[in-house]
Amino acid sequence: MIDVVMPQMGESIVEGTLTKWLKKAGERVERDEPLFEISTDKVDTEIPAPSAGVLAEVLVEEGKTVAINTVVARIDEKGEAKPAAAPPAKPVEKPAEIPAPAAAPAAKPVEKPVEPPAAAPPSPPPVSPAPPVSPAPAPPVPETTAAEEASGPLSPLVRRMVREYNIDLRQVEGTGAGGRVTKQDIEAYIAAQAERTVEGAPAPAPAVPPPSAVPVAADLAPAAGAAPKTRMEPMSVMRTKIAEHMVMSQRTSAHVTTVHKIDMTKVARIRERNKAGVKERHGHSLTFLPFVTRAAVEALRAFPLVNASVDGNNVVYHNEINIGIAVALEGGLIVPVIRRADEMSVLGIQRAIVDLSTRTRSRQLKPDEVHGGTFSITNFGSNGALFGTPVINQPQAAILGVGVVEKAPVVIDDAIAIRSISLIGLTFDHRLIDGALADEFMLKLKSVLESWSEEVL
Amino acid sequence: MLRCELQDLGRLDYSEAFELQRTLVERRKAGLIPDQLLIVEHPHVITLGRSGRAEHLLASEEVLRRAGVSFHHTDRGGDITYHGPGQVVGYPILDLREWKRDVTAYVRAIEQVLIDTLGEFAITAGRIPGCTGVWVNDRKVAAIGVHISRWVTSHGFALNHTTDLSYFQYIVPCGLTKPVTSMAELGCRASREQVVSALARSFRDIFDREMEMAA
Numbered sequence: 001m002i003d004v005v006m007p008q009m010g011e012s013i014v015e016g017t018l019t020k021w022l023k024k025a026g027e028r029v030e031r032d033e034p035l036f037e038i039s040t041d042k043v044d045t046e047i048p049a050p051s052a053g054v055l056a057e058v059l060v061e062e063g064k065t066v067a068i069n070t071v072v073a074r075i076d077e078k079g080e081a082k083p084a085a086a087p088p089a090k091p092v093e094k095p096a097e098i099p100a101p102a103a104a105p106a107a108k109p110v111e112k113p114v115e116p117p118a119a120a121p122p123s124p125p126p127v128s129p130a131p132p133v134s135p136a137p138a139p140p141v142p143e144t145t146a147a148e149e150a151s152g153p154l155s156p157l158v159r160r161m162v163r164e165y166n167i168d169l170r171q172v173e174g175t176g177a178g179g180r181v182t183k184q185d186i187e188a189y190i191a192a193q194a195e196r197t198v199e200g201a202p203a204p205a206p207a208v209p210p211p212s213a214v215p216v217a218a219d220l221a222p223a224a225g226a227a228p229k230t231r232m233e234p235m236s237v238m239r240t241k242i243a244e245h246m247v248m249s250q251r252t253s254a255h256v257t258t259v260h261k262i263d264m265t266k267v268a269r270i271r272e273r274n275k276a277g278v279k280e281r282h283g284h285s286l287t288f289l290p291f292v293t294r295a296a297v298e299a300l301r302a303f304p305l306v307n308a309s310v311d312g313n314n315v316v317y318h319n320e321i322n323i324g325i326a327v328a329l330e331g332g333l334i335v336p337v338i339r340r341a342d343e344m345s346v347l348g349i350q351r352a353i354v355d356l357s358t359r360t361r362s363r364q365l366k367p368d369e370v371h372g373g374t375f376s377i378t379n380f381g382s383n384g385a386l387f388g389t390p391v392i393n394q395p396q397a398a399i400l401g402v403g404v405v406e407k408a409p410v411v412i413d414d415a416i417a418i419r420s421i422s423l424i425g426l427t428f429d430h431r432l433i434d435g436a437l438a439d440e441f442m443l444k445l446k447s448v449l450e451s452w453s454e455e456v457l
Numbered sequence: 458m459l460r461c462e463l464q465d466l467g468r469l470d471y472s473e474a475f476e477l478q479r480t481l482v483e484r485r486k487a488g489l490i491p492d493q494l495l496i497v498e499h500p501h502v503i504t505l506g507r508s509g510r511a512e513h514l515l516a517s518e519e520v521l522r523r524a525g526v527s528f529h530h531t532d533r534g535g536d537i538t539y540h541g542p543g544q545v546v547g548y549p550i551l552d553l554r555e556w557k558r559d560v561t562a563y564v565r566a567i568e569q570v571l572i573d574t575l576g577e578f579a580i581t582a583g584r585i586p587g588c589t590g591v592w593v594n595d596r597k598v599a600a601i602g603v604h605i606s607r608w609v610t611s612h613g614f615a616l617n618h619t620t621d622l623s624y625f626q627y628i629v630p631c632g633l634t635k636p637v638t639s640m641a642e643l644g645c646r647a648s649r650e651q652v653v654s655a656l657a658r659s660f661r662d663i664f665d666r667e668m669e670m671a672a
Contacts, residue, residue, distance in 0.1 A: 009605075010559030019507050034606065037507065042589040043560040044507050044534035045605040237581070237594050237643060329644065334579075363645040365579045 002051050004073040006066050009040055016040050017065040018072060023049075025058045029075065036072065054079030154181060161186045238332040249394045254430035257389045257401075259423050260442040264405050266452045267291045268420040282351065289325070289379050290349040292402050292424065295448035297321050297342050300375055303441045307374045309395040310432055324373035324393055325353055327360040334360045335393055337373040381405060387423040398428040398438070400445075459555060461492040461666035463657050469497040471504065471529055471540065474548065478611045481550045485609050493550040494660055494668070496653050499540040501526040503628055506535040506602050513537040513629040521627060533612035535589070535602030537628045543619035543639070545652050549660070553608040556664060564589055564601060566663050567614055571599045573659035574616070574652065578645045588635070591616075596638035616640070618652050 006016050016038040023029050023036075034046040035055070049055075056076040060066055154162070158181055162169060172189045174181040235243065271286055278286040300307040300321050308317045321342040324335040336356040341349060359365050376393040381404035388401045403423035410419045424445065428438045466474070474497050484490045503514065503526055513536055514528070521528055526539075540546055553563055568584055571591040575582040575598065582593045591599040599616040617639035625637045640647070647655075661668045 010557075010561040010563075012561050013559075032607075039507065039534050040560055042534040042601050043564055043603040043605055044532060045560060046607070048607060240594070331644070362647065363578050363580075364647055364651070366577065370579070 001056060002053065002075040002077060003071045004035065004047075004050060004075060006038065006060075006068050006070045006072055007047060008068040009038070009043070009045055013040055013068065015065055015067045018060050018062060019044065020062055021058060022046070023055045025055050027055050029053065029055055049075060051075055051077055053077040155183070158183055158186055236331055238329075238334075242332055245394065246391050249391050252394055253392050253397075255389070255392060255427055256430045256435065256438070257425050257427040258435060258438045258442060259387050259425040260439075260446055262422050262424050262446050263410070263450050264288065264291075264420040264422050267449055268405065270452060278347070278350070282347070284350065284354045286350060287353075288381075288405055288422070289353060289377070289402065290346045291449065291452065292379075292400070292445075293323055293325075293338070293341060293349050293353075293377055294344075294346050295445045296323065296375065296377060296400055298448045299441050299444040301342065302444050303437060305433055305437060306398050306426075306428070306441050308397050308432060309374070310397070310429070311395070315432065318374040320374065322372050322374045324370075324376035324396075325356065326376065326378040326390075327357045329361060334365070334370060335373065335376055336360050336365055336369050337371065339372070376400070377402065381422065387425045389425070390427050392427060392429055397432045398426055398441075401425045401427060458665060458667045459492065461494055461549075461551075461660070461664065461668055462490070462671040463494045463496070463668050464671040465496040465653055467498060468542075469499065471499050471502045471527070474499065474546075475529075475531065478548055478550065482606060482609050482611050485550050485552055486607055492552065492555075492664075492666060493548075493671075494657070495548040495550070496656070497546050497548070498542060498544060498649075499546060501539075501541040501624060502529060503527070503537065503539050504529045504531045504533075505537045506531060506533050509536040514627065515629065516627040524624075524627075526624065526627065531612070533602035533604045535600070538600050538602065538615065539624050539628055540615055541620060541624055543617070543621060543641070545616045545618050545649065545656065546614070547616070547656060547660075548613040549610055551610045551664070553605070553610060558608060560603070560605060563605075563610065564603060567601055567603075568599075570656065570659045570663045571614060571616055573663070574655045575640070577655040577659075578640065578647050578652075580640060580643050580645060593638055593643060596636045598638050598640065598643070616652070616656070617642075618649060 006018070009016065017040070018036055019039045020037040022034050029035055029049040029052065031050070031052040032048040035049040037044055037046050039045075053075040055073060056079055057074040058072075059074070060070065060072040066072065161167070161183065167186065167189065169181060172181050172185050175185055176182040267288065271288065271291070275286045278284070304317050305315070307321055308315050310316070320340055323338045323341040325338060326333055326335050336359075338344070338349060338352045338356065341352075344352065356365070356369065359369075373393060373396060375396055376399040378388075378390045378399060379402045380388050380390075381402045384404050387403040390399045390401045392399050401424070403425070405420050405422040407418050408421040409416050410421065411417075412419075424442070426438050426442055466477075469477075474495070478495070481490065481493055481495075485493065501524070503521065505511065505514065505528075516524075518528055526541075549567070551563075553559070557563070565584075568589070568591055572582045572584075575591070575593070580593060580598075582591050582598055584590075585592050585595070588597075589601050590597050591601075599614055601614045602612050604611045617637065619641040620639045622637055622639055622642065640652070657668050660666070
């Protein structure tokens with residue numbers, strides 16, 4: 001007799017569940033022929049017979065979990081197959097090692113009862129879009145599916161109307177053959193309901209509010225009587241991360257903002273002159289943002305503390321200038337980083353911005369492309385904002401907020417002139433940076449932007 | 458380095474893919490072919506694993522038929538699951554004797570392939586101890602179910618890329634009453650090709666195989 005044991009299928013595995021015997025007691029097996037199946041952690045494994053013979057004893061039944069090396073069966077090497085031992089019909093002697101699914105334990109009913117179990121979601125099959133908010137008030141519908149089944153066969157159109165208008169079929173009188181509810185019946189019902197509301201009486205208002213214990217059901221099929229006042233949705237992963245980061249930043253840094261009025265006329269002219277050429281040669285637009293970024297790089301070089309961060313009681317000065325650019329997304333924002341922005345021209349920065357923002361929007365950023373920033377810029381001016389007070393992107397020390405560039409009348413040498421003006425603000429961490437330094441930084445930025453010369457492009 | 462042939466078969470019926478896997482498993486056992494990674498996309502289908510419980514199917518077969526969803530019993534590990542358009546399904550046919558004779562290590566490695574793939578699209582995914590699969594904040598983004606015969610693997614994983622998640626309403630996925638999600642729902646707009654090539658890259662790195670496009 002040969003012992004067949006529960007094998008160890010991996011280092012950390014200490015037990016296995018015997019899911020299926022592929023041979024019955026008394027049957028002949030060949031060496032290496034699949035004998036039984038075990039299941040461990042979403043893996044089903046066929047275990048071959050260790051030697052040829054007759055399966056003499058089955059010691060562990062299907063469904064039992066046993067420790068490894070437990071004897072699960074014995075094989076009699078000299079035994080003869082005893083067809084009599086396995087009495088009534090096992091017509092399916094499977095030649096292939098994978099038994100047909102039909103051979104699965106018969107005790108397990110495969111057929112589902114017609115009634116869906118209570119846990120079945122009450123929403124319609126996915127062929128139709130989510131039910132819109134019911135346009136006509138109807139009494140609360142406890143269970144459309146059951147009602148539907150109760151009222152006999154419905155045409156697909158009627159079924160769809162019932163779902164869309166969230167109608168309790170038991171309230172509708174069927175005038176079709178055998179009392180079937182027809183499209184006309186539904187339309188008449190909806191019209192009647194609408195009239196009742198128009199008359200002012202909130203007629204079908206339920207005396208008892210719908211049980212609040214079933215908020216999910218309420219979400220999927222809003223009870224028509226009273227539209228829910230609130231709707232609850234889990235935050236997206238990105239949203240929770242943003243929420244955590246924003247609050248953490250507010251708690252960490254002493255946020256202060258200084259705003260300077262910057263004359264962008266020169267930059268605007270350079271941009272106008274080069275826009276078409278850049279589009280033609282490089283295939284992307286030329287915006288104000290790379291100019292502001294380039295100017296910020298100059299100012300960061302002059303005032304390294306603005307490019308620093310706080311670590312406990314230490315100030316960490318960064319030798320690289322890596323600038324994060326806030327990119328708005330549906331439902332959130334991501335701040336990808338332009339690495340070594342201090343080594344780039346305006347055009348290089350523009351290309352990096354186009355590339356990063358495109359890939360941010362299509363979610364193809366590499367994880368390390370959102371880390372390692374030493375300073376950030378947010379361009380809310382593109383949405384028309386004059387100026388703002390952004391939240392610092394931790395662990396950085398400051399963030400530049402760029403307002404809209406607009407033509408405005410300004411006084412120059414006692415004359416009124418029209419200039420392109422932008423309000424640009426620096427929100428800084430007062431733990432590290434004082435107002436005077438922040439303003440010096442801004443004056444440097446201002447002087448670069450206001451005295452821009454063509455060659456710098 | 459050992460070779461692994463990558464075949465992206467596109468849309469393929471579940472039963473055809475099942476037959477193909479059986480053939481490849483036999484050829485792999487016989488040493489006629491190197492390791493394989495099949496990538497497919499199935500039409501709507503619900504499959505029940507060997508250890509699956511029929512009550513995790515929430516809809517009657519009639520309702521499924523009307524919704525255009527077919528139903529199969531199958532021989533992989535795991536409970537019930539749904540496959541359909543927008544899902545990137547991977548069937549690695551590997552001889553684990555040439556890697557590690559350890560089914561748990563294999564499942565963890567498949568999880569890592571998926572986690573790294575998602576990482577390429579800036580999605581931070583992870584594991585939940587005791588719940589095989591790949592998760593993003595308690596939502597399942599990829600399911601795993603494996604069959605092993607003489608250390609040769611079949612079946613594999615299903616990554617929800619742009620899957621219409623409403624089809625999961627018909628089942629309790631893998632018997633877990635936890636919600637499912639997809640890369641699209643997590644905001645990723647990468648194309649199927651990008652996802653497949655990211656999968657191939659992380660598969661190469663994790664299993665240390667040289668990936669070749671099959672002719």
